[in-house]
Amino acid sequence: MTSKELLYIEDALGHENIMKSCCTKVSEQLQDVSLSTYMAELEKKHCELFNKFLNLL
Numbered sequence: 001m002t003s004k005e006l007l008y009i010e011d012a013l014g015h016e017n018i019m020k021s022c023c024t025k026v027s028e029q030l031q032d033v034s035l036s037t038y039m040a041e042l043e044k045k046h047c048e049l050f051n052k053f054l055n056l057l
Contacts, residue, residue: 001056006057009053009056009057012053013050013053013054016046016047016049016050016053017050019042019046020043020046020047020050023039023040023042023043023046024039024040024043026039027039027040027043
């Protein structure tokens with residue numbers, strides 16, 4: 001894997017980590033149950049994407 005590809009994966013990992021933590025924070029703050037559930041689903045999706053990028057290393 002080239003250094004440029006590694007930088008891309010590192011950047012993607014950072015983005016997915018930020019999205020995961022934002023989704024978690026928003027999910028905990030929402031009072032609407034359906035929106036909170038949706039945000040929890042997004043958090044799971046970003047966690048899965050994070051793990052997929054991590055497995056490329």
